[in-house]
Amino acid sequence: MNRFSFIPLLSTRLLRPVASLLVLGSLLGGCSKFVETDIPGNKLTAKDAFADNATAASVLTRVLADMSASYAISGTSGVSLLSSLMADELTNYDVSNTIAQAHYMNNVSSREALWWDWYYKFIYSCNDALEQLPLSTGVTAPVRDQLMGEAHFIRAFCYFYLVNYWGTVPMATSTDYAANRLLGRAPVASVYAQIETDLEEALKLLGNDYRAADVVTTTEERVRPNRAVAQALLARVYLYQDKWALAEAAATEVLENAAYYLPEPNDAFLKNSPEAIWQLQPVDRNYNTQDGLAFILVWGPEYGSPAAMRQQLLDLFAVDDKRRTDWIGEVTPDMQTFYFPFKYKMGNNEPVPHSELKEYLMVLRLGEQYLIRAEARAEQSKLAGADGAEADLNAVRARAGQGELSAGTREEMLTLIATERQRELFAEWGHRWLDLKRTGTIDAVMTVLATEKGNVWDTRRQLYPIPLTDVQAAPNVGQNPSYN
Numbered sequence: 001m002n003r004f005s006f007i008p009l010l011s012t013r014l015l016r017p018v019a020s021l022l023v024l025g026s027l028l029g030g031c032s033k034f035v036e037t038d039i040p041g042n043k044l045t046a047k048d049a050f051a052d053n054a055t056a057a058s059v060l061t062r063v064l065a066d067m068s069a070s071y072a073i074s075g076t077s078g079v080s081l082l083s084s085l086m087a088d089e090l091t092n093y094d095v096s097n098t099i100a101q102a103h104y105m106n107n108v109s110s111r112e113a114l115w116w117d118w119y120y121k122f123i124y125s126c127n128d129a130l131e132q133l134p135l136s137t138g139v140t141a142p143v144r145d146q147l148m149g150e151a152h153f154i155r156a157f158c159y160f161y162l163v164n165y166w167g168t169v170p171m172a173t174s175t176d177y178a179a180n181r182l183l184g185r186a187p188v189a190s191v192y193a194q195i196e197t198d199l200e201e202a203l204k205l206l207g208n209d210y211r212a213a214d215v216v217t218t219t220e221e222r223v224r225p226n227r228a229v230a231q232a233l234l235a236r237v238y239l240y241q242d243k244w245a246l247a248e249a250a251a252t253e254v255l256e257n258a259a260y261y262l263p264e265p266n267d268a269f270l271k272n273s274p275e276a277i278w279q280l281q282p283v284d285r286n287y288n289t290q291d292g293l294a295f296i297l298v299w300g301p302e303y304g305s306p307a308a309m310r311q312q313l314l315d316l317f318a319v320d321d322k323r324r325t326d327w328i329g330e331v332t333p334d335m336q337t338f339y340f341p342f343k344y345k346m347g348n349n350e351p352v353p354h355s356e357l358k359e360y361l362m363v364l365r366l367g368e369q370y371l372i373r374a375e376a377r378a379e380q381s382k383l384a385g386a387d388g389a390e391a392d393l394n395a396v397r398a399r400a401g402q403g404e405l406s407a408g409t410r411e412e413m414l415t416l417i418a419t420e421r422q423r424e425l426f427a428e429w430g431h432r433w434l435d436l437k438r439t440g441t442i443d444a445v446m447t448v449l450a451t452e453k454g455n456v457w458d459t460r461r462q463l464y465p466i467p468l469t470d471v472q473a474a475p476n477v478g479q480n481p482s483y484n
Contacts, residue, residue, distance in 0.1 A: 050129075052138040057215045060150045063125045064223065067154075068280040072118035074361050075290030076100065079115065079161065081307060083430030084341075088449050089313050090427070093301030093338075100306045105453060106446070106461045110471075110483065113464040116166065119158040126151040126158075128175050146215045146224075149205030153225045156198035157233060163191040164240075164434055167463045170477060184476035195237055202230035208257075222276045223360065228254050229278040232364045235372050240438055244379040251373035260366045262399040265326040268367070269343045271360040275367065279360035288346035288359040295427060296347030297340045300333040304348070308338040309426075316423055322401045323423055341427035367424050368431075370396050371417060378413040389413050396424055437462055458482055 050056045071077040077099055084090040085104040092104035102112045129151040133144050155173075162169045168185035171194055186194075206227045212219040235250035254260065254277065261274050268275045287293050294305055301308050309328065317324035329342030346359050374392035382388045384406070393416060394404040400423070407413035418435065425431040436442035443459050450457035460482035471479050 050132040050136040053140055053143045056139045056147055059129055060147050061213060063122055063154060065283050069283045070118050072115040076294045077114050079430050080291055080427055081294050083433040084427045085307055087433040088445055089432050090307040091310050092306050093308060094303050094306035097303050097306045105455050108464060110465040110468045116467055119162050123155050123158050126155040127173060131175060143215050145205040146211055149202045150225050152198040152202040153230050156195045159191055159195050163188055165464045181474055182476060192241055199230050199234040203227055206230055220272050222272055222279050223281045228257055229364060232277045232369055239372050239376060244376040247376040248373050251369045254369045262366055265322045269359055269362050271357055275365045276362060277364040279362055281360050282357055288357055289344050289361045291361060292344035292347040295341040297331045297338055298348050300331055300338055308340050313426060314339050320401060367396055371421050375417050378410055378417060381410050383413050393417055393420055396420060
C-alpha cells in the first residue's frame with residue numbers, strides 16, 4: 001500500500017493538481033470542467049499551484065476528489081461499512097476478507113487501520129493551502145477566502161475522525177517536516193479545540209452558496225463546503241463535547257436554512273438531495289458510490305459486499321416504517337434471506353458505465369441535525385413544545401411515516417433519541433460506533449456482542465492502533481494501549 005505518514009516527506013508531494021484534471025469534464029461543477037484551464041496538472045510545480053484562481057482551486061478540488069475516491073472514506077474499507085461491523089449493526093459473512101473480519105471481531109491490527117494515512121494526507125494538503133494562499137498575489141480575495149474556508153473545514157473534518165478513532169493524536173497544522181516529526185500526541189481536548197477553531201474560521205470565510213469548480217460560479221451541486229456545511233459539523237462537534245446550548249444553536253442555524261428540508265426517504269440519498277448538506281461526488285463513472293457497491297447485496301454476502309444487517313437492528317423498525325421499506329433491501333439466495341442497507345440504490349445491480357450519476361456519497365445531512373438538536377435540548381431538559389426535543393424527534397419520525405413520541409423525563413427522552421439515531425443513521429459514517437463510545441454504553445453492548453461473535457471484548461479496543469511505521473519514525477508518538 002502506498003502509505004502517507006503524518007510526517008510529510010516533501011512539501012510538493014500533494015500539491016500537484018489532478019493529472020489532466022482527472023480527465024473528467026463534469027466533476028465538482030455540473031457540466032463545467034473540474035478547473036477551467038488547459039494547463040496540464042503534471043507540469044505544475046508547488047509554486048505554480050497557487051499562482052492564480054484556476055490552479056489554486058484545482059488544489060482543493062484535488063483534495064475533494066481524493067476524498068471521494070479514497071478507500072478511507074467509503075466502500076469495503078471505508079468508515080461506514082467497517083464501523084458498522086465493529087458495532088452491532090452488521091455481520092461479516094466473508095471471513096476471507098481479512099479487513100472486514102478484523103473489524104467484525106474487534107481485533108484490528110495496524111495493518112488494517114487504513115484511514116490514518118489518508119486523513120493525514122488530506123490534512124497536509126490543507127496545511128499547505130492555508131500557508132500558501134495568503135502569500136499568493138494571483139488569487140483574488142473571494143477565491144482565496146472560499147479555498148481557505150474549504151481547507152479549514154476539511155482539516156477539521158479529518159481531525160474529528162482521527163480523534164474519535166485514535167484518541168490522542170499528533171496535531172500537525174503546518175508543513176514543517178522537522179517540527180511534525182517531533183510532534184507528540186495532543187490531548188483530546190486540544191484536538192477538539194483545534195477543530196472548533198478551524199470550523200469557526202471556515203464560518204467566517206465561506207459563503208451561503210455552493211460553489212462550482214471555478215469557486216466563483218454558484219451551483220446546485222452540494223459538493224464544495226459552504227457555511228452550512230461547517231455549521232453542521234460544528235453542531236456535531238459541540239454535541240460530542242457535551243456543549244448542549246452551543247450544539248442546539250449551531251443545529252438551529254442549519255435547520256432554519258430554507259435550502260434544506262426532509263424529502264421522502266427514497267429521495268434522501270440522491271445527488272443534490274434537499275436533505276444533503278454536503279456530499280462527495282464520485283470520480284469513477286463505473287459506479288455511483290462506493291458505499292452502494294459495498295452495501296448492496298445482489299446474490300448474498302460476498303467479498304465485494306461482505307456484510308448483512310443483524311436481526312437486532314432490523315427489529316428496531318416497525319413494519320410500516322418507511323425507512324424499513326425504503327432503506328433496507330433483502331435478497332434470498334439458497335433459501336436464506338439477507339437484509340442490507342439500501343439507502344443507496346445504485347450498486348453492482350446497475351449497468352455501467354453510467355452516462356449520468358444519480359447518487360453522490362452523503363456526508364452531512366439534515367436528519368442528523370434534527371437529532372443533534374433533539375439530544376441537546378433533552379440534555380437541557382427542554383422536552384415538550386415547539387422548542388423541545390419532542391418536536392425534533394417527531395420531525396424525523398414523521399418523514400418515516402411514524403407516530404409521535406413523548407417522554408416525561410430527560411432520561412426517557414434521551415433513550416428515545418438514542419434508539420431513533422439507530423434507525424435513522426444506521427450504516428452511516430460510524431454514527432452507531434461513536435454513539436456507543438460517547439454515551440459510555442460501549443462496554444455493556446460490546447461485552448454481550450463479543451460473546452455472540454465468539455470473542456472477548458477488550459475495552460481498550462475502542463481505539464485503533466497507530467500504524468507501526470509512524471510509531472517507529474516519530475519518537476514522541478507511541479502506540480495505543482493493547483497494541484504494544
